[in-house]
Amino acid sequence: MRYELYYWPGIPGRGEFVRLALEAGRAKYVDVARLPKRSGGGVSALMRWMEDDAVKRRPFAPPYLKAGRLIIGQTANILLYLGPRLGLVPEDEGSRLWVHQLQLTIADFVSEIHDVHHPIASSLYYHQQKREARRYAGHFLAERLPKFLGYFEEVLAANARGKGYMVGKALSYVDLSTFQLIGGLHYAFPNAMARIAADIPRLLVLHERIATHPRLAAYLASERRLDFNENGIFRHYPELDPG
Amino acid sequence: MRYELYYWPGIPGRGEFVRLALEAGRAKYVDVARLPKRSGGGVSALMRWMEDDAVKRRPFAPPYLKAGRLIIGQTANILLYLGPRLGLVPEDEGSRLWVHQLQLTIADFVSEIHDVHHPIASSLYYHQQKREARRYAGHFLAERLPKFLGYFEEVLAANARGKGYMVGKALSYVDLSTFQLIGGLHYAFPNAMARIAADIPRLLVLHERIATHPRLAAYLASERRLDFNENGIFRHYPELDPG
DSSP: OEEEEEOOTTOOTTHHHHHHHHHHTTOEEEEGGGSOGGGTOSHHHHHHHHHOTTOSSOOSSSOEEEETTEEEESHHHHHHHHHHHTTOSOSSHHHHHHHHHHHHHHHHHHHHHHHHHOSSOTTSOGGGSHHHHHHHHHHIIIIIHHHHHHHHHHHHHHTGGGTTOSSTTSOOHHHHHHHHHHHHHHHHOHHHHHHHGGGOHHHHHHHHHHHHSHHHHHHHHSTTSOOOOTTSSSOOOGGGSOO | OEEEEEOOTTOOTTHHHHHHHHHHTTOEEEEGGGSOGGGTOSHHHHHHHHHOTTOSSOOSSSOEEEETTEEEESHHHHHHHHHHHTTOSOSSHHHHHHHHHHHHHHHHHHHHHHHHHOSSOTTSOGGGGHHHHHHHHHHIIIIIHHHHHHHHHHHHHHTGGGTTOSSTTSOOHHHHHHHHHHHHHHHHOHHHHHHHGGGOHHHHHHHHHHHHSHHHHHHHTSTTSOOOOTTSSSOOOGGGSOO
């Protein structure tokens, strides 16, 4: 199977959670919207399956994955589909539900991380909701960041025989998403992450391990990997991360 | 299997999406936190599986479902598990992924609906973020409500041979969740819903059909059904729904 990934070309965003799984699972895939327009890429390629009336099961938003005739939307749903096919989940149903549950909890966290810089409306620019963003960020850094990271740290601690993986004894897609989450938080909130570092040793080790995982290291060094930037979900605005 | 549902006792909230599936699927279940405290209910029963160190795979937040030894968290994940067991999804994998994808899109919408009255922080009361809520609500009603409802209306239209169901030709859990969504929106935003009614005829018909579905009608008339209220996700604050 040659997969087609569709996501906004200029940001890692939610697409990166899927890309990491495709890369770690050595999948054959095309990152369609990042192709040049003359090769069928660009944003118009991205919109095609979302806006064409002839498409019966249109996704609400990117990312989505074309897998043969299937068009699969929602990040966690794409990973639910890819996990068993790429060897990135354990075999038993209980563990698969648990991996998916953790992925959905990451999705909730990512949504709150987005709202730090966009608390009022996605249709406005950051500078149009800066005052509200500052107030949101105060609560986010004091309450939500420690709560979510504390939870994932406990998940790692509770999987004590798991060699540092989130679930079971091998790499699963939720490890890859956790890597992306920690990297993004370091980028966006370096001060807050420095303050919390001593409380999340296992998450920091996991982040390092994934970064140096042979298949991932090659990808991360390649041009396929997109840097975090201020158009994406994880944005660094110093005024939202006071020292 | 006798399921145990765990959710906050005083609100329909996200627990109701699970409850509707259990009721429509004629499942045997106990709504644990709504039992009297002397029978093992109450909020302390709810917290037990979330806070006990002996629990290996603790959920981050309610609702969660105990199914034998499994503890399953995240609303959409619970429905993913229950769907095939209660006959509330089609057989083929593509349709199951599609139902789940729609459920996750509902979850995104529900999260935004919550943020209308809590745009800054869950830890604050509504009256402490009233000004921001008013600004959020303006964008939500003008942009997000029509976008999400327009999408789900198109999903129904595209499933033209489906007898008014969202996916395939029979009731699935996403129909039940859509029912709850429309009911909640009518409760919270009667003015906005009146304005948009002509654009979402199929969603309104679906809402009526589910309300009068024999199994559901009995449940909805029972004491097991909780009313919407101002502690839940769908809240009616007149200042957030101008006429």
